Amino acid sequence: MSTAVPGTTGVREVSVFGDAIAYFNEAAALLNLDPGIKAILTHPSRQIIFSIPFQRDNGSIEVYTGYRVQYNFARGPAKGGIRFHPGVTLDEVTALAFWMTWKCAVVDLPFGGGKGGVTCDPRTLSISEIERITRRYAAELVEVIGPDKDVPAPDVNTTPQHMAWIMDTYSMHHRMNVPGVVTGKPLEIGGSRGRVEATGRGVSIVALDEMARLGIDPKGATIVVQGFGNVGSIAAKMFVDAGCKVIGISDVTGAYVNTNGIDVNGAIAYAQEHHSLDGYRGGDKMSNQAMLEVPCDVLVPAALEKVLTVENAARVKTKLIVEGANGPTTPEADHLFARNGIAVIPDIVANAGGVTVSYFEWVQDRQGYFWKEAEVNERLRENLIDNFGVVRDLARARGTTYRTAAYMVAIDRVVRSLKARGVYA
Known part of the structure; x- marks a missing residue:
């Protein structure tokens, strides 16, 4: 199911991403985007809604709702966190996935935007209940996530432990070890040094x-x-x-x-x-x-x-x-x-340092070779400085703010990828 990007509906952070949409429109106007291209960029590629039935410790059954939005794949697999919160909605997750698309592109990562969540209150759940919900969430998505499809990460109320459960569940379904299915994992199972900082x-x-x-x-x-x-x-x-x-x-x-x-x-x-x-x-x-x-x-x-x-x-x-x-x-x-x-x-x-080192983690998992923390930090510095330099130069050339220039850089990179690939119909 595809719907237009939401504006200010939903709870908590969604209004922020209503602002992100305003920033997108401002930058898109300066880029003179083709209306068809703009239509593609203002619709999510895929929205997934599913039920998560699970058994409480006392034996009772409850059903929560899970979401995963894969907003854009033009530059690579979707990338974005999973949050557990009672206020999670489809509108919120879609807006956050929209924002992640530009965040990944502006620092030139080979990812599209994604986001997911479960409408639950972790404060009312035991650790074993949270594990069961997390594993069922992963099992429901086992066919649409993966190192080449969609790479989740921690977000609100989720941690490296949640990512470990998702990785294990996904790996069990595929009968092989797949550390690159998520980032933000513990070091012991393929996490990256320097990710926390x-x-x-x-x-x-x-x-x-x-x-x-x-x-x-x-x-x-x-x-x-x-x-x-x-x-x-x-x-x-x-x-x-x-x-x-x-x-x-x-x-x-x-x-x-x-x-x-x-x-x-x-x-x-x-x-x-x-x-x-x-x-x-x-x-x-x-x-x-x-x-x-x-x-x-x-x-x-x-x-x-x-x-x-x-x-x-x-x-x-x-x-x-x-x-x-x-x-x-x-x-x-x-x-x-x-x-x-x-x-x-x-x-x-x-604040793109986190997703940048998540990308480094994904790369390390795929090559099976892990870098020293000093190397992670140096690569992070190089990537951020280089891409901030591109934004700064464009802002100076076009007489815009850094924010408008950042969205222009991000949108242009996604558009170039989209045009190179063409529209499959």
């Missing part, structure tokens, strides 16, 4: 590259990082390692600001011990929204979507915004930043 590392890589262009010396440059999960905490640590001064960090408990510099390693240790930053005394506490307006050289929104809006954009005092989160900036705020001379490195570039 990849997204945060990628944020710091492109940020430092743009700081050099802007003439911002890392030594003493002030950084504010909203979000102190895997992405934000690792990015903050990388900034400190480069000589920067992180002056603000935050999580759901609030923001903590110290203009003399946050002890990032100490904050990471505190968050690990206490499972949050609640009670952290290394900075003055304020709201997350207030921290976004603290003057700094670089602002890294790495937590929630739509935190930079037309309501607060004029009060943001920074030289560079690097989007570690998905969709933290609304189109209206993005335009205001452009008018105010604030550079924004968009999410599809800034």
Whole structure:
């Protein structure tokens, strides 16, 4: 079944990808896309909906709904995560798969976009119940996923363990070991070194590259990082390692600001011990929204979507915004930043480190040879810098923002692949 790309329907993140569709349309207009090509690109290749019956630990039977959307195959197998959440819908998964298509293309990975999910609440399930759901989900998709078809990965409420169960289920059905069916696996069964740190590392890589262009010396440059999960905490640590001064960090408990510099390693240790930053005394506490307006050289929104809006954009005092989160900036705020001379490195570039190293994992699985972490990190740096350079050059040549240029690069790459292959009819 194929339907047009949804706009702002669904829950949680879907509105963010309504913004992604707005960004797509803006870039597509500058590319003067043929209407037929645009029609292909605004429809998913495949949407799959299925039931997942499973037995609870107490013997009762329940049925959940599973989804997998394979949005585009022009450049290669579909690629995208699997999420377990009560708010998962077909519209949401389709929109996320749409966005993944451009994210993979802008960093020149040989993948199309995909996404999947199960409408369930993992908090109400035991580990054994989650395993049964995951394996049934994999079994239902065994004919349409695979290293050359569709390569899932972890997403909201899924982990390397879920990927291990999917890999094992798929391998059992095929009577052979197939590690390349998923990425984000444990190292013991074909995962890649450097994968856990990849997204945060990628944020710091492109940020430092743009700081050099802007003439911002890392030594003493002030950084504010909203979000102190895997992405934000690792990015903050990388900034400190480069000589920067992180002056603000935050999580759901609030923001903590110290203009003399946050002890990032100490904050990471505190968050690990206490499972949050609640009670952290290394900075003055304020709201997350207030921290976004603290003057700094670089602002890294790495937590929630739509935190930079037309309501607060004029009060943001920074030289560079690097989007570690998905969709933290609304189109209206993005335009205001452009008018105010604030550079924004968009999410599809800034947080593409994770999917890039997932690609490296897929490559390593297929060749049966695994790289040292230093090699993974160097290849990540090279890929992000090279492709960000393409985006930067196009933005300069066409007089657009980095975001519009990023979508133009991504769309053009998919279109070129589509035209080379032709339309099978």
